[in-house]
Amino acid sequence: MNETINMQLNHRTIREFDNRAVEDEVLEELFEVFNRAPSSTGLQQCSIIRVTDQKIKDEIMKVSTQKYLAKCPELLIFIVDIYRNSRIAIENGFKDNSYRDMDRFFQGFTDALVGAQNMVNAIESLGLGAVYFGSILNDYDRICEILKLPELTFPVVGLGFGYPMQNPQIKPKMPVNLKIFENKYKVFDNYMDSIKGYDDEMTNYYDTRDEGRRSDCFSKQVVKKFEDIVIKRKDVLKSIAKQGFNVE
Template sequence: MYINPLIDQMLNHRSYREFKDLAVEEEKIQALLEVARHTATSVGLQWASLIRVKDPEKKRALAYIGHQDYIARAPEVWVFVADGYRNAKIAEEKGAPSPYAWDVNFFAQALTDAALMAQNVMVALESMDLGGVFLGSILNDPDRLVEVLDLPQGTFPVLGMLFGYPDQAPQKKPRMDMAFRTFVDGYEDRSPYLKALADYDEEMQTYYDLRDANRRVDCFSDQVVKKIGTMNLKRNRLTKVAKDQGFHLYEEGPDPSVKA
C-alpha cells in the first residue's frame, strides 16, 4: 500500500479526550481557522461556520448536554454549524429575499460543508502534534444546545470537537475490513455478516475505550444491537429542532408564491 507522511498520520488517528493544561498557541489557532476557511464548499456558498466555545459556563453546559465531564476541561471546544442565516441575510440585503434559502437542498449542502470543515480541521491539528475528538454527543439535547450557542434561525449545530495537547495514550480503535464497505457500480448485499465479521468482533474485544478503561468494549455486532435498538428521545427531535430553526424539511419545498 502506498504511504506518505500525511496518509500515515491519518491512518494513526486516535480520539483524545484528556489534555495537558496548556493553551493552544494562537498561531496554530489561526492556521486551523485558515484550514476551515479553505475547506471545499457546495456551490461556493460557504454554508458552514464554527463557534469557538471559550466561556467556562458554556463549556460546562455542553459537558452536561453530552454527559461527558471532559468537555468542560478541554483547552479548545469548537462546534461546527450548518449556516443558512448569512446567505439568507445577504439575499435580503440585496432586495431579493428567497423562500428557498433554508430548504432541504441547502440544508443538506450546509450539513456537508460543516462535516467537511470539521474533518479538515482534525487532519490539520493532528499535523501540529495536537489531538482531538469529534463530539456527536452535543446533539443529545439539541434544543438546549441551540439556546446555549445563541443560534439564530437558519442555523443548525452539526458536530463538536475538542482538541489540545494530549494527556493520554489511547489505543487505535479497530475498523472492519473495507471489503464490507467498498462496492463497484452499485451497493452489494454481503450478508450473512456475522460469520464473515467474526474476526473483527474478536478484535474489537481487545480494545479498551479510555472512557471506561476498566473493561474491554463489546464486540462490534453486540454494539450494533445495543445502539440501534435503543431510542434516544431527545436526538429524535433533531428534525423538529431543524424545523424550529427555520429549515423547510419537507418534500415539496416552500410555496414560491409565499415570501420568506
C-alpha cells in the same frame, strides 16, 4: 508511505489533554485551514462557534454528558449557517425564501463536516490531538439556546482539541471489503459471518484497553446503540423546523 497518510492511518481519539493553551498563531492557522475547505456550490454555508466561556462549556457538557468535554483546552461547535447568505440575499433585494429548503440545510451540514475533518487533519499534523462530540446533539434545542443560534442555523458536531496527555491504542476498524464496493452496492449473505474476525478483534481491543473491565464486540454494540434511544434526538425534524427550515 507519505507522512500525511501515515498520520491518518494512526489516528487516535484523544480525551485527556495537557493543561496548556493552544497558541494564538496555531489557532489562526487552523481557522484558515477550515476556511479553505471545499464547499458545496461554493456558498460556504457553515460557521464555527469557539467556546471560551467555561460556564458555556459546562452547559454544553450537560447536554453531551461526556465530562471530559468541559476540560478540552479548545472547544469548537460546527454549525449549518444559512442565515448569513439569507441576509446577503435579502440585502440584495431577493424576495423568495428558497434558502429555507432542506437542500440548503444539507449543503451547510456537509460543509461543516468537511471543514471539521480538514481541521482535524491539520490539528494532528501539528502534534495536537482531537475528539469529536456528536453527543452535543442529545438536545438540539438546548444547544441552539445555549449558543444563541439564530434561525437558519443548526448545530452539527463539536470538536475538542489540545496537546494530548495520552497515547491510546489505535481502535480497530471494520474490513474495507464491507464498506467499499464497485459500481453497485454489495449485499452479503450473512453479515455475522463476514464480521466474525472483526468482532474478535474488537473484544480483544477492549479487554486490553480496559484491563478486562469491559469485554465487548462490534455486533453487540450495534444492537445496544439501536436499543439506546435518545428521545430528543428522534425529533430532529421538529428542531430543524424550529430553526426556520422547511422540512417538508
